[in-house]
Amino acid sequence: MIETRELTKHFKEVRAVDGVDLSVARGELVALLGPNGAGKSTTLRMLTTLIPPTSGHAEVAGFDVVRQQREVRLRIGYIGQGNGAGHSQRGRDELISQGRAYGMRVPAARARADELIASLGLGEVANRAVSTLSGGQRRRLDIAMGLIHAPELLFLDEPSTGLDPQNRANLQEHIVRLRAEHGTTIVLTTHYLEEADSMAERVVVIDHGRIIADDTPQRLKATHVGDRVILGFASAHEAGEAARTAGGEQRGAEVRITSDDGPRLAARLAGSLAPVSIEVIRPTLDDVFLTLTGRSLREDATTLEPALVEA
Numbered sequence: 001m002i003e004t005r006e007l008t009k010h011f012k013e014v015r016a017v018d019g020v021d022l023s024v025a026r027g028e029l030v031a032l033l034g035p036n037g038a039g040k041s042t043t044l045r046m047l048t049t050l051i052p053p054t055s056g057h058a059e060v061a062g063f064d065v066v067r068q069q070r071e072v073r074l075r076i077g078y079i080g081q082g083n084g085a086g087h088s089q090r091g092r093d094e095l096i097s098q099g100r101a102y103g104m105r106v107p108a109a110r111a112r113a114d115e116l117i118a119s120l121g122l123g124e125v126a127n128r129a130v131s132t133l134s135g136g137q138r139r140r141l142d143i144a145m146g147l148i149h150a151p152e153l154l155f156l157d158e159p160s161t162g163l164d165p166q167n168r169a170n171l172q173e174h175i176v177r178l179r180a181e182h183g184t185t186i187v188l189t190t191h192y193l194e195e196a197d198s199m200a201e202r203v204v205v206i207d208h209g210r211i212i213a214d215d216t217p218q219r220l221k222a223t224h225v226g227d228r229v230i231l232g233f234a235s236a237h238e239a240g241e242a243a244r245t246a247g248g249e250q251r252g253a254e255v256r257i258t259s260d261d262g263p264r265l266a267a268r269l270a271g272s273l274a275p276v277s278i279e280v281i282r283p284t285l286d287d288v289f290l291t292l293t294g295r296s297l298r299e300d301a302t303t304l305e306p307a308l309v310e311a
């Protein structure tokens with residue numbers, strides 16, 4: 001669905017996108033994750049034909065983004081950051097107008113609008129003026145606008161930025177459901193770690209215009225960081241014995257062991273070593289980013305979310 005080779009965009013001396021090779025298959029839900037300024041939006045804007053690459057090559061839905069812009073545009077939907085349908089029109093009318101703009105006949109545009117209104121949970125508000133919708137409803141209407149012409153591929157730039165956690169979770173649910181119902185390939189950008197982790201089957205980590213990792217969230221975490229199992233003992237002496245038996249690093253009365261399957265290791269060691277406590281710390285995608293770059297993606301830098309297992 002997407003094939004890029006050495007895709008590059010320079011703005012004067014800024015290398016916003018620096019040689020990106022990306023391949024996305026039909027039906028995938030891919031998140032581009034990276035800090036502000038990493039080059040995510042610029043990548044999307046090239047793939048949606050809004051700006052030309054400085055060099056390199058990209059094909060979207062089988063067409064070249066420079067030479068076949070019209071063909072590409074007919075097959076994609078794009079929801080930019082802070083899009084916004086008009087203010088005074090009713091949501092449903094806005095959708096129908098958008099469908100007409102894509103050359104759809106009125107009955108087809110109406111039918112499609114109603115289908116999207118239902119699948120995005122906009123039934124109660126579709127007849128209200130767009131200006132009266134909440135941020136979350138408005139964002140869902142934006143997504144419906146991007147999908148009106150039934151594109152094969154939908155690009156979403158920071159879909160949930162600015163939404164509160166509840167609306168964000170709701171929007172994510174809708175995106176996942178849409179994908180299941182319509183089979184649309186979805187590429188979204190985000191700097192929310194949890195969003196990438198919970199929604200995407202594949203996370204492409206971007207930093208300074210380059211792809212630095214590309215895999216499922218689970219494999220990224222297992223490969224680059226791993227789980228940490230922390231066993232507590234009654235004394236440093238016991239911990240020392242346990243560290244000799246099980247491997248791992250002793251710190252006082254604790255033994256720390258890294259594993260790609262922490263819960264399983266914890267269960268096994270709970271039986272054989274009889275520790276007084278066991279803690280399994282599972283990595284987040286931020287830990288992956290930290291391992292790869294030495295920097296945190298989080299401003300507030302709470303990097304580890306411990307999951308406690310009682311021994």
Ligand SMILES: Nc1ncnc2c1ncn2[C@@H]1O[C@H](COP(=O)(O)OP(=O)(O)OP(=O)(O)O)[C@@H](O)[C@H]1O
Binds near residue numbers: 017034039040042191
């Ligand atoms: N039109 C432009 N002119 C000059 N520099 C630009 C332009 N657009 C983007 N840049 C620069 O290119 C780099 C990548 O920006 P881009 O918006 O792609 O990042 P991003 O990963 O999408 O970040 P954000 O999450 O903040 O949107 C940044 O350094 C940005 O300042």
